[in-house]
Amino acid sequence: MDFKFELLKKDRSSNARLGRFYTRHGVVNTPVFMPVGTVATVKAMTPHEVKDLGAEIILGNTYHLMLRPGHKIIRELGGLHKFMAWGGSILTDSGGFQVFSLGDLRKITEDGVYFQSHIDGAKHTLTPESAIEIQEALGSDIMMILDECTPYPATFDYAKSSMERTLRWGKRCREHQLRQEGTVSELRAEGRRFGTVPGSEGGQALFGIVQGSMFKELREVSARETVNIGFDGYALGGLSVGESKEEMHEMIEVSAPHLPEERPRYLMGVGLPEDLIEGVRRGIDMFDCVIPTRNARNGMLFTSSGAIQIKHSRYISDPSPIDPECGCYTCRNFSRAYLRHLYMAKEILSSRLNTIHNLYYYLNLMKGVRAALEEERFERFYKEFYSDRIAAEIHED
Amino acid sequence: MDFKFELLKKDRSSNARLGRFYTRHGVVNTPVFMPVGTVATVKAMTPHEVKDLGAEIILGNTYHLMLRPGHKIIRELGGLHKFMAWGGSILTDSGGFQVFSLGDLRKITEDGVYFQSHIDGAKHTLTPESAIEIQEALGSDIMMILDECTPYPATFDYAKSSMERTLRWGKRCREHQLRQEGTVSELRAEGRRFGTVPGSEGGQALFGIVQGSMFKELREVSARETVNIGFDGYALGGLSVGESKEEMHEMIEVSAPHLPEERPRYLMGVGLPEDLIEGVRRGIDMFDCVIPTRNARNGMLFTSSGAIQIKHSRYISDPSPIDPECGCYTCRNFSRAYLRHLYMAKEILSSRLNTIHNLYYYLNLMKGVRAALEEERFERFYKEFYSDRIAAEIHED
Numbered sequence: 001m002d003f004k005f006e007l008l009k010k011d012r013s014s015n016a017r018l019g020r021f022y023t024r025h026g027v028v029n030t031p032v033f034m035p036v037g038t039v040a041t042v043k044a045m046t047p048h049e050v051k052d053l054g055a056e057i058i059l060g061n062t063y064h065l066m067l068r069p070g071h072k073i074i075r076e077l078g079g080l081h082k083f084m085a086w087g088g089s090i091l092t093d094s095g096g097f098q099v100f101s102l103g104d105l106r107k108i109t110e111d112g113v114y115f116q117s118h119i120d121g122a123k124h125t126l127t128p129e130s131a132i133e134i135q136e137a138l139g140s141d142i143m144m145i146l147d148e149c150t151p152y153p154a155t156f157d158y159a160k161s162s163m164e165r166t167l168r169w170g171k172r173c174r175e176h177q178l179r180q181e182g183t184v185s186e187l188r189a190e191g192r193r194f195g196t197v198p199g200s201e202g203g204q205a206l207f208g209i210v211q212g213s214m215f216k217e218l219r220e221v222s223a224r225e226t227v228n229i230g231f232d233g234y235a236l237g238g239l240s241v242g243e244s245k246e247e248m249h250e251m252i253e254v255s256a257p258h259l260p261e262e263r264p265r266y267l268m269g270v271g272l273p274e275d276l277i278e279g280v281r282r283g284i285d286m287f288d289c290v291i292p293t294r295n296a297r298n299g300m301l302f303t304s305s306g307a308i309q310i311k312h313s314r315y316i317s318d319p320s321p322i323d324p325e326c327g328c329y330t331c332r333n334f335s336r337a338y339l340r341h342l343y344m345a346k347e348i349l350s351s352r353l354n355t356i357h358n359l360y361y362y363l364n365l366m367k368g369v370r371a372a373l374e375e376e377r378f379e380r381f382y383k384e385f386y387s388d389r390i391a392a393e394i395h396e397d
Numbered sequence: 398m399d400f401k402f403e404l405l406k407k408d409r410s411s412n413a414r415l416g417r418f419y420t421r422h423g424v425v426n427t428p429v430f431m432p433v434g435t436v437a438t439v440k441a442m443t444p445h446e447v448k449d450l451g452a453e454i455i456l457g458n459t460y461h462l463m464l465r466p467g468h469k470i471i472r473e474l475g476g477l478h479k480f481m482a483w484g485g486s487i488l489t490d491s492g493g494f495q496v497f498s499l500g501d502l503r504k505i506t507e508d509g510v511y512f513q514s515h516i517d518g519a520k521h522t523l524t525p526e527s528a529i530e531i532q533e534a535l536g537s538d539i540m541m542i543l544d545e546c547t548p549y550p551a552t553f554d555y556a557k558s559s560m561e562r563t564l565r566w567g568k569r570c571r572e573h574q575l576r577q578e579g580t581v582s583e584l585r586a587e588g589r590r591f592g593t594v595p596g597s598e599g600g601q602a603l604f605g606i607v608q609g610s611m612f613k614e615l616r617e618v619s620a621r622e623t624v625n626i627g628f629d630g631y632a633l634g635g636l637s638v639g640e641s642k643e644e645m646h647e648m649i650e651v652s653a654p655h656l657p658e659e660r661p662r663y664l665m666g667v668g669l670p671e672d673l674i675e676g677v678r679r680g681i682d683m684f685d686c687v688i689p690t691r692n693a694r695n696g697m698l699f700t701s702s703g704a705i706q707i708k709h710s711r712y713i714s715d716p717s718p719i720d721p722e723c724g725c726y727t728c729r730n731f732s733r734a735y736l737r738h739l740y741m742a743k744e745i746l747s748s749r750l751n752t753i754h755n756l757y758y759y760l761n762l763m764k765g766v767r768a769a770l771e772e773e774r775f776e777r778f779y780k781e782f783y784s785d786r787i788a789a790e791i792h793e794d
Contacts, residue, residue, distance in 0.1 A: 039738070039742045039744065040735070040738065040739075041739060041744050041746045043744065043745060043746075044745040044746065044749075045746070046726075046746065046749070046750075047730075048730075068738065068741065068742060069713065069734070069737075069738040069741075073713065073714050073734065076714055077714060077716055077732060077734055077735075078716075083732070083734070083735055083738075084735065085730045085731055085735075316466065316470065317470050317473055317474060319474055319475075329443075333444075333445075333482045334482055335474060335480070337466070337470065337474055337480070338437070338474075338480055338481065338482075340466075341436070341437065341465065341466040341480075342437075342438060344465065344466075345436045345465060347436065347438050347440065348440060348441040348745055348748055348749070349438045349440075349441065349442070349443065351745055352441075352443070352745070352749070353443075
C-alpha cells in the first residue's frame with residue numbers, strides 16, 4: 001500500500017498534533033520517536049526487543065549501509081527489513097549528513113558529493129539520483145532527499161546558496177523517484193516483477209527537507225519551495241547543530257506554518273526529552289536521535305526526574321532501580337548497584353540494560369504524549385513533565 | 398535444602414552416568430554444561446536468556462567478584478543470585494586459578510596466597526579460610542576449595558608438593574566450612590538469623606579438587622585423599638592446561654575409579670564439544686568453559702558439522718542460517734550474511750547473537766547426551782557425534 005498520513009486531533013492550546021501514518025510495514029502512531037539503527041541494528045538490541053519496547057519505526061543510515069555491507073548485498077538478501085529481521089517500518093536518511101561531515105574526505109559539486117569511505121578510503125559518489133536508488137535497494141518505507149545539512153554557524157550567503165542547492169537536489173530526487181516508479185509500472189504492465197525487494201516495486205514515500213540555517217526568511221522560502229515540489233512528508237534539517245534552544249524553537253515556528261497540515265513533519269536528529277516535548281508543542285510529528293542509545297552506552301540514564309550517571313560512586317551499593325516508577329525490563333530486575341558494576345566492568349550487558357531503559361523512557365514518553373493529545377490534556381502533561389524535574393532538582397543532594 | 402546428588406542411570410558400554418543434583422535453587426540435570434558468568438554476568442546475555450536456553454546452573458568467578466564489586470557489597474545486596482537476578486544454581490570457584498595466573502603479582506605461602514589486584518594493584522590475601530568466607534558471602538550453591546592448579550608441564554616433585562598442599566588446603570576449607578556451619582547452627586538455636594543471604598545460613602555444598610598434574614600415581618593419591626577428607630562433590634583440576642587429549646583422558650580415567658559413585662564429578666575448565674563428550678564417556682557429570690561464550694565474541698560458531706568463522710568472506714551474501722538444523726533464536730531469524738556484517742561492523746548484537754547460538758549448541762548437546770543416556774543409546778549418540786563431523790569434512794570445499 002502507498003504511504004498515507006492521517007491527522008487525528010489538534011491540541012487547542014498549542015500546535016501539537018495527534019496522527020498516524022501507514023507504510024507497507026504497518027501503522028505508525030504520531031508523535032513518534034524513531035530509534036536509530038545505523039548499520040542495520042539498533043545498537044545492543046535485537047529487532048524483537050525494539051518491537052517489544054513499542055517502536056513502530058526505526059531509522060537506518062544510508063551512508064553506513066552503502067559502504068558496509070553495501071546496498072546491493074542488502075537488496076540481494078531481500079531488503080533491509082528482511083536482512084535485519086525487522087518487521088516494522090524503516091526510514092532511511094539520504095547519506096548526505098554523514099558524507100558532509102567527512103571534511104577533507106569529500107568534495108561537493110552541483111552534481112553531487114564525491115567522497116572516500118571512512119572504513120577503507122574507497123572512492124564513492126552520492127548524487128540525488130543515486131541516493132534514491134540506494135534507498136530503493138535498501139527498500140525503506142520512507143526515503144529522504146539528498147540535502148546539505150548547512151554547517152552552523154553559516155553566513156547568510158552560504159546558508160542561502162546551500163538551501164537553494166538542497167531545493168534543486170530535492171527536485172532531482174523527486175523526479176528520479178517518479179521516473180523509477182514509472183519504470184516499475186511499465187515493467188509491471190508487462191507482467192514482470194521489478195527487482196527482488198518490496199522497495200523496488202514502488203510504494204516508498206519520499207520526504208523533502210527544509211534548510212536555511214538560523215535565518216527566518218531562508219527557512220520560509222525553503223519550506224514554501226519544498227512544498228511546491230511536493231513530497232509525502234516534510235523534514236526540518238540543519239537543527240540541533242550547536243544553536244541555542246531558542247533559535248531551534250524559532251526555526252520550527254517559522255517553518256511549520258508553511259507545511260501542509262495533511263503531511264507528517266519530521267525534526268531530524270532531535271534530541272533530548274525536552275526537545276521532543278517542545279517539538280511536539282510546535283507541531284512536529286516525528287523525531288530521531290542517537291541520544292538514548294549512545295548515552296546509554298556511556299552510562300547516562302533518563303528518568304522522569306532527570307538524567308543520572310550510573311558510574312557515580314553514590315550508586316555502589318544502591319539496591320533501588322534506576323527509576324522506581326519505570327516499568328522497563330531493566331528497572332523490574334536490576335539495581336543501580338548492579339548496573340554500576342556492569343558499567344565499571346565494561347560488560348556488554350551494561351550497554352544492553354542501559355539501552356533498554358533509555359529507549360523505554362523515550363518511547364514511553366511519546367506514548368504519554370499521544371495519550372495526552374488523545375484525551376485532550378496535553379497542556380497539563382507538558383507542565384507536569386517540567387514540574388517533575390523541578391521537584392527532583394530541589395530534592396537533589 | 399541441603400545439596401543432594403542422585404545417580405539415575407549408568408551406561409553399559411562406557412562410564413557415562415545420568416544423574417541430577419539438588420541445590421537451594423533447584424534441580425540440575427547431569428551431565429551438565431555450566432556457562433561461565435565471570436563478573437556476575439554470562440557475557441552479552443541477560444540471566445533470563447541464559448535460563449531460556451536451558452541452563453540450570455552457571456559459574457561465577459570468586460577472584461573477579463571479590464575485587465569488583467566486592468563480595469561484601471554483593472552480600473549486602475542479598476547475595477549473587479539476587480544481585481544478578483539469576484534464579485538458578487551457581488557454582489563459584491575459589492579464586493585460586495586466577496590468582497595463580499597473576500605471575501609476579503602473587504606470592505604463595507603455606508598460609509595462602511598474597512596478591513595484587515589486576516585492576517588497581519591493591520593488595521589482597523586469599524587463604525583456604527577466606528576463600529570459604531568469600532564464597533559464603535556470595536551465597537553460591539556450590540563452593541570450591543582453594544587449590545593450586547599445577548602449571549603444565551611440572552616436574553614430579555613440584556606436582557607432588559603442589560598436590561599435597563592442595564590436600565592440606567582442602568582440609569582447611571572443609572574444616573572452616575564446618576566451623577562456620579556450626580556457628581550458624583548455634584545462632585539459629587538462639588533464634589537469630591546469621592547474615593543476610595541464604596548462603597550464610599548453611600546449605601552450600603563444597604567440592605574438593607583432585608590435582609597431580611599428568612602423573613598417574615599422584616592423581617590416584619590425590620583422588621583417594623581428597624575423598625578421605627569428604628566433600629559433596631569432586632572436581633578434576635589442572636587439566637586442559639596444554640597437555641595432549643590422550644594425557645587428559647588418561648588422567649580422568651585414573652582418577653574416576655577412586656571417586657565415590659554417589660557424588661558428582663566435575664571436570665574444571667573443559668572444553669570443546671568433543672572434550673565434553675569424551676569426559677561424559679569417562680564418568681564426568683559437570684563441565685564449565687569460556688569457549689562457547691568467548692569464541693562467540695571472536696566470531697567462531699559451533700555447528701553439528703564443526704565450527705565456522707563467521708568473518709570469512711564466503712559468507713558475505715550467504716542467506717542461510719549458521720546451522721540449518723539449529724533451533725536457536727539466532728538461526729531462526731538471521732542469515733550468515735547478517736551475522737558476518739554485524740561481526741565486521743563490531744556491533745554488540747554480533748556478540749549477542751553469536752553467544753546465543755554457541756550456548757544453545759553446548760546446552761543442546763548436553764541435553765542430547767542426557768536423552769541418549771536416558772534412552773540407553775549413548776554409544777550410538779557418541780558415534781553419530783563424530784560421524785556428522787567427518788561427513789562435513791569430506792564435503793568441505
